[in-house]
Every structure is written in structure tokens, then in C-alpha cells.
Amino acid sequence: xxxxxxxxxxxxxxxxxxxxxxxxxxxxxxxxxxxxxxxxxxxxxxxxxxxxxxxxxxxxxxxxxxxxxxxxxxxxxxxxxxxxxxxxxxxxxxxxxxxxxxxxxxxxxxxxxxxxxxxxxxxxxxxxxxxxxxxxxxxxxxxxxxxxxxxxxxxxxxxxxxxxxxxxxxxxxxxxxxxxxxxxxxxxxxxxxxxxxxxxxxxxxxxxxxxxxxxxxxxxxxxxxxxxxxxxxxxxxxxxxxxxxxxxxxxxxxxxxxxxxxxxxxxxxxxxxxxxxxxxxxxxxxxxxxxxxxxxxxxxxxxxxxxxxxxxxxxxxxxxxxxxxxxxxxxxxxxxxxxxx
Ligand SMILES: [Ca+2]
Ligand SMILES: [Ca+2]
Numbered sequence: 001x002x003x004x005x006x007x008x009x010x011x012x013x014x015x016x017x018x019x020x021x022x023x024x025x026x027x028x029x030x031x032x033x034x035x036x037x038x039x040x041x042x043x044x045x046x047x048x049x050x051x052x053x054x055x056x057x058x059x060x061x062x063x064x065x066x067x068x069x070x071x072x073x074x075x076x077x078x079x080x081x082x083x084x085x086x087x088x089x090x091x092x093x094x095x096x097x098x099x100x101x102x103x104x105x106x107x108x109x110x111x112x113x114x115x116x117x118x119x120x121x122x123x124x125x126x127x128x129x130x131x132x133x134x135x136x137x138x139x140x141x142x143x144x145x146x147x148x149x150x151x152x153x154x155x156x157x158x159x160x161x162x163x164x165x166x167x168x169x170x171x172x173x174x175x176x177x178x179x180x181x182x183x184x185x186x187x188x189x190x191x192x193x194x195x196x197x198x199x200x201x202x203x204x205x206x207x208x209x210x211x212x213x214x215x216x217x218x219x220x221x222x223x224x225x226x227x228x229x230x231x232x233x234x235x236x237x238x239x240x241x242x243x244x245x246x247x248x249x250x251x252x253x254x255x256x257x258x259x260x261x262x263x264x265x266x267x268x269x270x271x272x273x274x275x276x277x278x279x280x281x282x283x284x285x286x287x288x289x290x291x292x293x294x295x296x297x298x299x300x301x302x303x304x305x306x307x308x309x310x311x312x313x314x315x316x317x318x319x320x321x322x323x324x325x326x327x328x329x330x331x332x333x334x335x336x337x338x339x340x341x
Contacts, residue, residue: 097179208244
């Protein structure tokens, strides 16, 4: 469970680069850590699917939204507690769906997370070879056995090459995002149920709006665009991953379904810059607008065998897409791997 303090330095705002991939061939997507953004709203009310007629209006009702969470969000009865012991085997991860090749994301070394670039920002070469067997994971589908057929296919818009897997990944839903994450594993990568659900939960909408409090923007157009529920850390309590979008803003939150406390994994706001200073003789500059990244949960999967799910988040804007892996230890979210273009 999350702690109750609002002041814990939990995290996390990831602002990913918004320029085109072709302009970023040698640049890691910008990742910026921000101060704690933990907020608490009224907990979601778990109930049966049919609301009795005698039900009184909850105190936390927001107009035009429900306050009930579908039954699928209750803690699974077959919970397997996290072991806490990660694999000691080096495990490499590849992202698929963007194009024919799969993009190297980084690896678990056996004791730590290692990104796709070294200290000089040079790309690392994965050790995977043709014939290697992997398992591809996507949200809301069964894990899919795959194997590496060869190397040398384009895997990012900036010309990077990567392995080709069979079968291929599902086509991406967005313009430039990835859809699958593949890696070899001899442990249960889905130790507990993960559910993609349709629900408009008032307290989650409130949490989404609260994530933008310090931007001073109108969040009335915000809505839940994706809701994924799972017991991420294996403590028996359900967490919800809430993608909250509106006109010019997007965020992905991790909400404790019991306490209502939330952590902002990522958020982005459309930026409009209007030149205010014009030197004599110069033409006035043009107002420029940078659209907000859109964030979605790509997969909820145990990447390193410790029994805790990692949250794989995709972001996309224009022809740029990126993926970030986040760990969750029951109280804090930590981004550990990021790749994209
Ligand atoms: Ca939990
Ligand atoms: Ca894990």
C-alpha cells in the first residue's frame, strides 16, 4: 500500500522529447525527474455491477461520472505474493510494433537495470542471437512465444536496426508507438491477473485532474482513456493504472484502489509559445505550439522475476514514440529503462 504522506518524494514526471525521430538519432529521449506528485482523492468504491435503487449518492460524486469500480478491479483471489528475489540471469528486452524490426530497450543485468546507451550515450549492442526464443507481451493478450529470425531490420524512424521476431508484434494503435515487449524468461511473467477494464470512476477522474493542478489549465475535458488494474507489488491490494487525457494534456497515474492515493508516472501539457519581444526592424516571431505526449500502459509484466510487476509505459506524439519501464515497490515508482525515438 502507499503511505499516507503527501510529502514523500515518490515521483515522477517524464517529459519525453517531442521532436521528430530523425532529429534525435544520437539523443536519448529527454527524461526529467520532478518533485513528488503524490495526491490523495477519495477511494474508489468497489461494488457489485448492479447498483441497488436504494443507493444514496456518494459524497464524492462528480457530475456525470460513476463512482463504482467494476468487479474485475477487486483483488484477485489467486494472488501470488512477490518473492522479492529477481533472476540473476541477464535478460534483454525488445520493443515491437513500430516497424519490422524490434528496438533494443535495455536489460536486467542480473543485479541491476542497464539502459540501451552507455555513459557516453552510445548505443549498446544486445547479445541476443538468431534462434533465441523470447516471449512477447502485450496488454490484454496472452503471452506469445516468439523467436529471433535474424537481424538488420529498421526498428525506429531514425534508422536504427534491430532483430526480426516471428511472429511479429501487433500493429501499433498510435502514430509511432510500440505495442509489444519481448524477452526470454523462465519465471512466471504474469504472477497475478492483469485486467483492462472499461470504467469511468469519479475518483480517478479527480486524481487525473489533480495531476495538473500546478499547471493552471482547464482539465474539464479530461477523461479516462485506458484503465488497467492489477496487484502490482503482490501485497493483496489492487492498483489501477489510469490514462487520463483531455484537450492538450495527458497523464498516466498509478492509483491505490483502496486509499485513493495516486502517483503521477508521466504527464504532458501542450505548450504554446508566443514571442513577446520583437527587436526594431525584425518581423514578429510566429507562435509555436508543441503538442502534448500521449501516455498509455503497454504491458504489466514481471521483467526480472522478483514477483513484482513492472509497468511498461508508451508515449507518443507526432512521429515520435518512446517506452519507459517503471518499477513499483509498494510505495514508490521508479523509471529504470527508457528507449525510443
Ligand atoms: Ca498492491
Ligand atoms: Ca519485477
